[in-house]
Amino acid sequence: MVAVKDVFVAGGMPKVTYVSRASLNLERDLRREITEGYKVICVTGPTKSGKTVLTRHILGVDTSAKVEGGHVKSSEEFWSLLLQDLQLPIEHSIANSSENSASFKWLISASTKLSEGETVKYNNLNKQSILKYMIKNNLALVVDDFHYMPTDIQKEVVRALKSAIFDGLTAILIAVPHRAFDAIGVEREMEGRFAHIEIPSWRIEELKDIARQGFPALNMRVDPSCIMEFAKESNGSPLLMQRFCGRLCQNYDVHEKMSYEREFNPSDSVRVEIYEGVAKQFGFPSFEKLSKGPQSRSRRIDRNLAGGGGSMDIYQAVLRAVSMTGPKEKIHYNEIRDQLKSLLEEPNVPQKHEVSAALGHMSGIAKDGIEGEPVLEWSDDYLYITDPFLMFYMRWIQRGDAAK
Ligand SMILES: Nc1ncnc2c1ncn2[C@@H]1O[C@H](COP(=O)(O)OP(=O)(O)OP(=O)(O)O)[C@@H](O)[C@H]1O
Ligand SMILES: [Mg+2]
Known part of the structure; x- marks a missing residue:
């Protein structure tokens, strides 16, 4: 029996509806980089564009060990998560492994400790043992949502990978913005052993x-x-x-x-x-954060809506006016002003500098207060809405409310 939830999979791994986007050659490119090996492969693309799905499709689950960047707060956590994902088959490994080195014994005992809830200390030697084990067993390292990890840990991971990659490890780092890799200088650090697969919007x-x-x-x-x-x-x-x-x-x-x-x-x-x-x-969580504006002690002025029916503060009014433009991906100040004029009672319409300040603050919230890539940006009198979910929310809930 074919169930709908296994056909249209929103948020997981689709099979029947997996689309290869053949003209982009994403699969071919990623496969080629993996086959060539000896490099760190960075997969980037907009939020929810299929980075994890593509990587999983090409790699499968048995040929890789994965760390979720979003769960990593410290270096110890990174290596513990990796060790846990490796699921070393304790007895079997010891009995069958030709390698009986100290580092291999350490791996087994560390993973046992972890499974019993104890903490494990890592140093450079045993980090390398983990990576050596992966090379030996032909397992690629996948770090998903790499951009969520603190910068110092990103740097440490890249540094730790360097010699393992020389010895044959395949590492795939997945992140939303390409900047995540530029900022810590991955390309420089890896000197010609760096590949980039970019997933475009659909x-x-x-x-x-x-x-x-x-x-x-x-x-x-x-x-x-x-x-x-x-x-x-x-x-x-x-x-x-x-x-x-x-x-x-x-x-x-x-x-x-x-x-x-x-x-x-x-x-x-x-x-x-x-x-x-x-x-x-979708979209509501980021919309809510934007519409609250920055935390401030003074109460904002209530601005009466044209034709009665309540009031809004400047953040709510500006977002509503933006929604009333469609919203579009790129909106000039004048369009927002025109909508504000029809939304609010005449004396309540904010001045340009007030609108600009509010949008500037929202830009800041989008950058620092909301996880992932900024959902919008205010620059040179233009507002750019870059997040498909925020756009969709404004179109169907906000604009709809305005019409009621
Ligand atoms: N190739 C594809 N074919 C069909 N649907 C897809 C494909 N790629 C992604 N999707 C749909 O989009 C959803 C999100 O994909 P995925 O989790 O891979 O995105 P992501 O880029 O890794 O997101 P995030 O930025 O949150 O890590 C999937 O659960 C699926 O519903
Ligand atoms: Mg993902």
Whole structure:
């Protein structure tokens, strides 16, 4: 039986709806770098663009050991997580290993200690033992969300990898911004033993492939114009596309492959319901942080809405005005000002310097107060919205509220 949740996988590893984006040659490039070996491979791309999925697809789970950068606060933690992921088969290894060196014995005893909850001390020698074990067993090292690790640990890891890579270790470091690697000078440190695979944001046709592979597997024939609209509303994010398709099935109470083929032509209201429902789950956390503005002791002025019906502070009003532009990816101050004029009562409309200051503060929050790449940026009278989920939230919840 084919279940919908195994076809449209939003947030996990898709199989039926895995899209290779063949024209980009991402698989071929990553495979080539791995085959060549003797290098550190950096995989970068926008948030939720498929970095983990691509790496997992090429590498599989049995040929690598993985550390999640988001869980690492200290150097000890990095090596402990790696050792835990290696799951050394204790007795088997000792009995069958031709290597009976002190370092190998240390590995076994350290992993036993860890599994019993004890802490283990690491020095350069035993870090190298872990990496040697990986080389010997042909295991690649994958550090996912590398950018979440503190900078000093990123540097330490890269330094520790250097000689292991010379000896044949394959290391794949995954991060959102390319800057993460520039900042700590990985390329310089690795001198010609550095490869970069960049995953671009998704094009409409690639997003449509998710639907084109998934619906037929469930015996569903869905109106192509609906699939087109889903792809456009995804703002370049395969995660949103997967979610829309999954929700469409739910909407028609389809939970598994149907016994015969059926046609579906979702109405406007069905599609809007899907968008509004999905928007509530994505984008809200960053929107909320932005709309609170910076912490300050003084109370902000309440600005009355035009036509009565309540008030907003400047952060809420500016974000609402931005949403009312569409929102677009790049918005000039004048457009925001025009929307503020229609949103607020005349004497309450903020001055340019006030709007600019509020957007400047939001830019700061986006940079330092929200994890990952900044979701928006205010620069030279232009606002750039760079996060597909924030964009989607503003479009379907904020703009919708403005119209009510
Ligand atoms: N090649 C693909 N084919 C189909 N769907 C995909 C593909 N890549 C990603 N997706 C969808 O997007 C979701 C997010 O993918 P993934 O976790 O790999 O992104 P990421 O770039 O690693 O995100 P993060 O920045 O959070 O680490 C997947 O769970 C899946 O729903
Ligand atoms: Mg990931």
